[in-house]
Amino acid sequence: KAGVTQTPRYLIKTRGQQVTLSCSPISGHRSVSWYQQTPGQGLQFLFEYFSETQRNKGNFPGRFSGRQFSNSRSEMNVSTLELGDSALYLCASTKTSFTGNEQFFGPGTRLTVL
């Protein structure tokens, strides 16, 4: 069974540019969450999408946005990039069953802002 895939794996951008990251969840998983991981802050929740609707949002500025398509694939967009946006961006898809939730993470997209 294929895992969560994220593209691209690496990105280098300059300040002021914008970037779009893509995530394909595990087949059958309808929930996709996005996280930012940095050495100083650890894993910070960005937002979660379920059936094309944003179900939850973390404490990030409006420059960070996302969306989910009908096939559950999700994209995350960051506009007007800042140096502090350099991080590993992780996507996770959630398997929901009667026993609860399990999150499965992709390999991440390493974003470097120069």
Add this chain to the structure above:
Amino acid sequence: EDQVTQSPEALRLQEGESSSLNCSYTVSGLRGLFWYRQDPGKGPEFLFTLYSAGEEKEKERLKATLTKKESFLHITAPKPEDSATYLCAVQAGGTYKYIFGTGTRLKVLA
């Protein structure tokens, strides 16, 4: 405020030296507590989900336990391949937000 604190930040063990990692949490209505393993440059790998105090789960050399305020990840007779960062997270009730701790970096020496 929902919060997760992991200790210690880093731990060095000799191969075969058992130990425990701690995850203490404050959350409004626990929906679940999760343990992950993360290797450098990779996404976290799911290990366990615990839902209620008293629950225990095991997988190979790892055993996770849960109380009303904290969770422990016990590592029995660790091997060098167990070296990784172990992350704990909680899902808060009323929302679907996951709150992560900053992790424990485990190094097992041969």
